[in-house]
Amino acid sequence: MASGRNESVTAESVCLEFDSILKEIQVHDAKTQALESNDSLTRLAELAYELGRSPSQYLIHVDASILNHDVFVLIRNTMINVFNKINNASEVQEVEKKFLNESSFMISKLVDDMNTAEPFEKLFVQASFICPVQQCLDEVAGSGKHMLEYDIIFSIKCILEAFTKFRTKTNSHDNSLLLLLLDSVVQCICATYYLKTFQNLKFDATQFHKEEDLFLNVCPKYIRGYNGKNRKEKMNQLSETILNHSLQLLNTFPPSEIQRCQTVILESLIELLSILVIVPIENFLKFERLISHLMLFIKDTESLLMETDSIKKSRKEEFILLTMTLVYNITANIKLRGYIQQQHKDDIELFEKLSSTKVTENHQIQFIASILFCQLVSHDDIEKIADVKRMTNTLITYLVMSELDPLKSYYGIPLERLLTAVKELVQEEKVQETFAEEEKGLSTLVKCASETEYDDLTIKLPSLESLWTLVFVEKAAQSLKHNQHLIDYLKSILQIDANIPNKLRKAADGLYRKLEKEPERLQDKKTAESEPVNYIYDAMISYNHKNEEISHKLWQKLTDNNFRIWIDKEKMFGSIMERMAEGVERSEFVIICMSPTYAASPACQSEATYAKSKKRALIPIEVQKDFKPRGWLAILIGDLYRVSFTKQSFDRAYQDLLNQIDRNRIFSRQTSDVGLDLPRPVSERMLSRSTYRSPTLSMRARTDRETSPHQKYVSVATSPLPWACVDRGTNSRYRAKSRATSPMRPAMIDRTTSPLLQKRSVYTSPKQITSVSRDTSTDNSVRSISTAASDSHTTMRPKNQDSRICSLI
Template structure:
């Protein structure tokens, strides 16, 4: 029976409830502790478990946790006593000793009190919480109980497993709120033991023991399938790669067995089953985020993908997605798991073969921003350039990404979301329409913050942001904004500790300041060589431009070429330091540039920089497909257009290599013919080889003729369609609009050719601008102002017929007439 002093004190706490003052509560706590210590002295140094039970029940029922967590109260001896009592009961559980009724009640209520208390952790009380919760004796006893579960299933059928659930939840909430402690040695001990529980055969058995008619998870199901998964997946500390690789050894095979049992019953799933499957999806996407868990388990992921698609294709789930939060969570994490798979080139090709565009398109209509976000980024990953433009509103994709960055950029608890958003944006930003929208919607300042502020993770935030900005330098407006940001440019030139960050920063500086200078310098050198009428001597026969995701095949190619006495430049070590300069030197000094095409190649800003520089320098490009069914589009499609692709694969390597030798011989024979006919050549495309005096004369002739055409009447306005224009009409239009810089580029075009030219510019805006600018400089030694290029597109757009469905609608000018 409780002592009278304790009973009276608890009664006052109950009666006054949350209206009791901090001072009054402190005084009552003092009375309780004094009485407990007196009892302990006269009771073999033991507290009365009945009194402890009553104290725990009262504090829990009143539930004034915000007041309890005030530093003065939280630091009170009463909470230390409750912690020590809980520890002694966990040790008793560990030894498999039975609890009496008071001990059972006390342990559960104390555990619940600590779980709720942690929700009020803040900077003023965090040290008290650390002392209270990260007690060595308590942590070691909890870890031992968890290890017993993992090795023998012990405690799983014990009703007192609720004690473990509460304390694990409390520790989970603590490290989620205070990320600086998640790699604390004490918490690592618990994390290791929780991982063992989930990777044990008992996790699989408990999961498979669920029946679809179940109305509520029992204690062991709740603990293993929910509590333990939540504890693991909130961790994003230094050990994450080690943890995901360790868990992947067992979990992928477990989930294959689980889905094999449950997927055929999908129409019968209730919220209990859905919640368990959702947590499985949460863990699946968590351990699939890194490279090795995908690369080492390709076959398992292929099978799991089919199960994930079945979930997404459930009509019942789609109907309820906006009214059932459990279903919405299941869809969100299923989409997220599939997205993680797209980061592996092999799995990405497999996903593309599944024709999932229609599946993802339906989810962008869900009234759930997270589901929209994952759906859009999956679409952006698997669709080509034209597909992205065909979406109802490409601007919406960009808007969602910018909103996600804004929402997470200053929230330390959501740093993993920020990191994953930037990872997704690296894939998305390859599309020219997204680049333009990102600039239009003022997303650059957010990326500059991510790249510049020291509070962000160097690799997962700063480097990713810089790589996105590097890709954005291929958008003229973005390039101008970045170049004019003197603070940012100064930051890029400062020292960086991480090599990946340094490489990305150097790449941006190269693109914005150094590339154009080097192109002009090399153009002058090339002009001199042409005057000397001597072909260039190359240091290398071949420079291989590739994505490191395709390194195995490219290394095999390099080794074969070297064995056949070719001089090959390949960045096998992913060079840092002055990497961009070395890349440029390699391109300038190579006879052939191999463009090793794949999705990851197109998504890489570094690869785009290499290909773009080689293209502007008119190098001899030979495109190689690293994946059989890959079709280049966007900027890459433009660069390799009109060229013969050679498909390489491990199984058909020798056959592809022979084709490559034929292609090299063909190019060399053409070069020899050009020399025989008296033309000095470089390692550029022979189509562009012209004597400089002929270039100058041709340019002068074109420009002279345009002055005469300016006085002629512009009859093109009377023609209803641009394709009816003659060559004269085209020249008249350019003169009337004072687009003189475009005249050499459109020389000898009629209306039909001009229309095709316009469509190419409109669909590949930035890439075409850089290409035309280089061509005008190369052939006519003139510049192409970006303003003239934009005005050309705007003025011509009025004469271009639009298309609605299968019907062609007259141009704006035609309608006005």
């Protein structure tokens, strides 16, 4: 009938044809629309066959309202009657099974061609139709009934395929009737029949049998296609069983067996992995052995991909890709990541190898291998990645496609996991440059940060933090400054008081301040620098809250010793970044507590870079073992001396910090006349244990503070530039003679019998010091220095000051 059609067919002519068919078919029961004879059922089956093979010839792709015709109602009701007979264990004739077969296939094809889903929903997404199908599927899952009745199994398979496509097209994931089917499908996957069907697969099979297709292909697709509000609950319900099944199946099909298997086993494993990638990661904590099995497949990647058959190679590449994607998702859990790093540390280098073209030309495998390698190694090893720019471009593609996908996922990696990868990798300079050049990457991050449909903490927060890091790149900053939608969104967050997480508000505050406020604050920088600075605080401690234990201990020690310290230990009100900026501006020094979390924090980067722009003296301290600064932090601190709190005791490191404070105060005073922030001489930088006391600190020191370790030494200025350091102790064995030295080289005098403190630097001028006397009769001894102070300004300033100094910051 369909073969005789011509191009002049219209919707009206199609309906007339359906009318004529209805006249041929005799209905026995008007209520149930049960057909009177097998001939009528055969005629209806023929129509279903034609509609299934050539739906476009009936113009359904042009006008879906054709589905409202009574002939489709008759087909649906007849299918219901047949399913009811099956569920009631009544005898089902062969002609009925054939009709059910053809009409189910027709439904699957109709979804592909229709231009609107409303007529299909009105016809088939009804309890009268879905409930009998669900009941039949429950019997299959529960007792294995109908497993050998292939027409029935095929019919259920086609109906599930139809509803999978319908649900995706209409985004009707939480339709109550479709959820009923989902529960039955989950039961099928949890059933022992799923495991037995999988284990009984033949290695040389190239096509599924009908029951294999239902259990191993269609049911997994129906599950992973669900993206409703109860998704996590459904996956938790499924997780333990599917993880146990997976452990047994990966034992049954090890890498050596995968080498020789045909496409059916590969496709079944791919669908299994497709479910595993959406299982909540915490469920893997009890299945570490499963992770080891996955690592075995990855380890054998090179031999698996040595395949000549193009179809099999494509399936194997997809299998490897999903295996690596699953491992990458698992590394989101810190404990599981640690398990891989400890138990498979020798295999991690394989990811670096797979990231290049030496093993595979598949860019997606190379990309997943790259981000896996970055996840499992230190930041210092990231430079081993063969092509960081290509990796970043692929990451941007994944990010864009995931954001556009209704399931918010791309090749098994959910959007929130991709955003986490962006947040971690965007610390790298090459990644930053690529993102700054790719407008679609920036625009996707802006969209993820500002759209109301996204979760505040899992989507918006990493997006804002990534943008905050990228804004330090000039090209990206210029692009974001002209994005009025982003600016308006940031303002709206900062103006709303309720229901905004503090982390999100802080990220929005930092980004907005960097885009809008900081340029205004720095535009009069030259004028501000020419004015005297009235420091309220001796130092600001800039730290990441992951290192708050040692940072707070340091704060306590400094405040106990009468230092005035700014730290965000207490709750701050208003703009957090504004308060931090004020902390920088009102502090003489900024102590940088270096660690990986500090380097990865855009808030810490904002503090440190703003401190440098305000020409504050930076004192970097190491608070985490084996950390090596990279990227912006390495550039910022340059060759500044780093106080290590990890390679020595806290007390020794603290004394070292006091030395650095004194050094910086001396050179700050030395350079104040010329308005430059100049460094200490190279010779002084070598004296890592030397102690200096600034004149300002010495003059305001009180005698009741002499018991404090850092007040034992006092500097007495005899000219605007040089001064001598003399011992404050009273024991004669601490007396020392000072010797005059050139300003280029500080004098060394014996200060104590302790090996650690034997040498102290003394800045003097040959023309100034004539004698050093000490009255040792009392604790409050009088120090006197006779000097020749004349011509001190002219004699002490070198002709070429820049030749012996480098930038302090």
